[in-house]
Amino acid sequence: MGRIFLFMGIQGAGKGTQAIRLAEKLGIPQISTGDIFRAIMKQDSPLGEELRAILNSGRLVSDEFTSQMVKDRIAQDDAQNGFILDGYPRTLPQVEHLDQMLAERGEKIDAVLFFDLDKDEAISRLANRRVCTANSNHTYHLIHNPPQQEGICDIDGAPLKQREDDTSEAIEKRISEYVNQTFPVVDTYKQRGIFHKIDARQSIDDVTRTMMEIAEK
Numbered sequence: 001m002g003r004i005f006l007f008m009g010i011q012g013a014g015k016g017t018q019a020i021r022l023a024e025k026l027g028i029p030q031i032s033t034g035d036i037f038r039a040i041m042k043q044d045s046p047l048g049e050e051l052r053a054i055l056n057s058g059r060l061v062s063d064e065f066t067s068q069m070v071k072d073r074i075a076q077d078d079a080q081n082g083f084i085l086d087g088y089p090r091t092l093p094q095v096e097h098l099d100q101m102l103a104e105r106g107e108k109i110d111a112v113l114f115f116d117l118d119k120d121e122a123i124s125r126l127a128n129r130r131v132c133t134a135n136s137n138h139t140y141h142l143i144h145n146p147p148q149q150e151g152i153c154d155i156d157g158a159p160l161k162q163r164e165d166d167t168s169e170a171i172e173k174r175i176s177e178y179v180n181q182t183f184p185v186v187d188t189y190k191q192r193g194i195f196h197k198i199d200a201r202q203s204i205d206d207v208t209r210t211m212m213e214i215a216e217k
């Protein structure tokens, strides 16, 4: 049976940065609900417009739609040997949806990795984040992980940009949604004995080392 990891933490804690590294190491997909929504936003469709309005204001997408996206994604071939969920579940109804999905598949969560970071550092990371316009997995930080050439991706030479929801208003709203909706989810997993807290203030490589130690257990 495959291994299933959940990545949780405040916006900017480094979930995406680290999930991509673990996914590569284990050969399982990193499934980010935010990435799924941004991919739909790229298509010019009424659904894309609807999602753009929600994401850019920092609100959460509905539980039903989000869970359906996850259900469809984990049904794909590459997810049959495990997967990493980055940013899902983040409400209590989503916890229930996931429990049900996994029960139907006869699977269970191996570990919940909680990336612990304070709000001020989170806000500063988001303000300094730049993403590649060709591949959003290529993420930079202007101070901690800058590209070699300003404004250009090291990997494919495409221009870098700020994420559309990294405005001060949307960041504020995302963090308040996190405190109100996602904190209770953290508590739920703490009680299940599969919860691991990682100090996300460490350098990117140090966080990776801590994460790998947990994942290898």
Ligand code: AP5
Pocket (backbone or CB within 6 Å): 009, 010, 011, 012, 013, 014, 015, 016, 017, 018, 032, 033, 034, 035, 037, 054, 055, 058, 059, 060, 061, 062, 063, 066, 086, 087, 088, 089, 090, 091, 094, 125, 126, 128, 129, 130, 139, 140, 141, 142, 144, 145, 174, 200, 201, 202, 203, 204, 205, 207
């Ligand atoms: P999503 O895309 O998940 O965004 P988020 O929750 O705001 O989280 P981020 O991606 O901003 O943070 P991250 O932890 O991945 O940080 P990163 O690694 O990039 O969701 C977007 C939206 O989609 C939501 O607002 C909502 O509308 C919707 N959505 C998604 N999931 C949903 C769900 N389940 N239910 C309902 N709606 C949902 O790192 C940040 C920066 O810091 C980068 O610049 C990076 O280089 C840098 N950095 C990373 N680690 C370190 C380190 N250790 N030291 C220094 N710098 C670091």
Ligand code: MG
Pocket (backbone or CB within 6 Å): 015, 016, 017, 032, 034
């Ligand atoms: Mg992310």
